[in-house]
Amino acid sequence: MIPLSSPTSVLLAGGGxxxxxxxxxxxxxxxxxxxxDLRVTxxxxxxxxxxxxxxxxxxxxxxxxxxxxPRRPSLDLLRLPGRLKAAVDAAGAAIDESGAEVVVGFGGYVSTPAYLAARRRRVPIVIHEQNTTAGLANRLGSRWATAVATTFASTSLRGARRIGMPLRHEVATLDRAARRDEALAHFGLEPSRPTLLVTGGSLGAQRLNDTLRARVEALSRAGVQVLHVTGLGKEFPVETPAGGAxxxxxxYADRMELAYAASDLVVxxxxxxxxxxxxxxxxxxVYVPLPVGNGEQRLNASEVVAAGGGLLVDDAAFTPDWVDAQLLPLAADTARLGAMAAAARALGEPAADEALADLVxxxxxxxxxL
Structure with missing residues (x-):
């Protein structure tokens, strides 16, 4: 038996x-x-x-x-074997040159060749699936994996255990209450008002941007201050009424942990x-799932919504009228927001990065x- 020791090199596969x-x-x-001293490639x-x-x-x-x-017969399907071999060869070279002792895959185009190359070399495979419905790469890789971890309990993969989503350390360790004053000052917000954060991610979300832009004055007059992350190139000018929020x-918010610390409610x-x-x-x-694909985003939010930690609104239903009828009253209801926050927190897995590192x-x- 070789004494137990820490890994010296790992290969992490995932991209796009x-x-x-x-x-x-x-x-x-x-x-x-x-x-x-670990080598991470x-x-x-x-x-x-x-x-x-x-x-x-x-x-x-x-x-x-x-x-x-390819999803249907085409020339690309005929080229697939050659392309896949080239990708597996490249992944194998990365394993060999880095001396990787474990390959960790997160799905997507990169992971399939990594899993195949690792299997040939008898290098252990650890898989993490982010979504409720596993993709093709992780469904394949789970057949040979030493360990399979998922974000959501409802994800169906062979031998899987739910650990949650590995998150940035700054977010996973955030104490919102302790950093609230710092966060409000960072964004030029006021300490005595409820704060609504609106974000569609780094690319923004046109539906969210258009709907909230149409209710700038209403939100401001209601005393609800807003931090709106529009996405790069999608900013818009605003005018708030005198004395309004x-x-x-x-x-873009490069300090997203501060955006969370400043906020009481998120769209x-x-x-x-x-x-x-x-x-x-x-x-x-308030989750407004992107209305494309197989309904994946709706499934992502289903668990927290069922627990009472969020609301689910169809993209087409998220209109200025919905803001007036539902969002404004919710933003002012501190008791309801407190109960929703507790329900959301009960489902959180801030230590998922450490749990996945344990599996590695x-x-x-x-x-x-061996």
Missing amino acids: SAGHVSPLLALADALRRRHP ALGTKEGLEARLVPARGYDLRFVPKVPL PYVVVP ARAGANTVCELTAVGLPA DEAARGRKS
């Missing part, structure tokens, strides 16, 4: 969208905190967000060719990362003990 890259970076940070594509975000965080990034799976528009899309951040910090929310450590130790 923030839903894959954000938990990858959260895990990388958690592993580096507990193992300062990320696997991604040149087209995804990871190409910018991973090097900016200080981690090595290796590229694999993007291999989308502030309405602050920013294109947002229902991406998995957003839902998990809001439950982790205990914020009630266990996989590495299991391999070394």
Whole structure:
């Protein structure tokens, strides 16, 4: 038996969208905190967000060719075997060159070749699935994985355990009450008013932007101050009535933990990362799912809505009239907001990054003990 020890190198595979890259970076940070000398290598594509975000965080990034799976017969389907082989070869080279002892996949285009290459080398695989409905890559990889973790209890994957979503350390450890004054001052908001945060993510959400823009004056006159994160290039000018509450528009919030600390209620899309951040910090929310795909965002919010920590509103129903009839009364109802906040917080998993790091450590130790 080889003595148990910490891993020396891991490969993290996931890219394309923030839903894959954000938990990858959260895990990388958690592993580096507990193992300062650990070699962390990320696997991604040149087209995804990871190409910018991973090097900016200080981690090595290796590229694999993007291999989308065609949904219908086409020339792309005929080219698939060759493209997949090239991607698996690139993933295998990254494993060999980094000396990775564990491969961790988050789904998406990058993960399938990483899982196949790891399986060939008998390198342990750990999987994290962010969404309620698992994607093709993670459904495949779960057949060979040492450990499978999910964000939501309703996700169906072989051998899975729910740990929640690995989150940025600044959000996972946020004490909203302790940082509220600092946060309000940072955004130019007033301490004596309820604060509504509106965010559609880094790209913004046109429905949220248009609806709230039409109710700037109504919100301000009602005494509800707003921090509206519109998305880059989607800012708009505002005029509030004399004596009314502030309405602050920013294109992007690079200190999102402060935006949460300043807020009492949130209007947002229902991406998995957003839902998990809001439950982790205990914020009630009005979720307006993006009306595309397979209804994934609606499913993401279903658990917290059922528990009483949020409201679910169809995109088409989120209108200025809905703001008048529902949002304004809710923003002023401190008792109801308090109950919703407690319900949301009860579902939060702020230590998911550490839980996933535990699975990585266990996989590495299991391999070394063979």
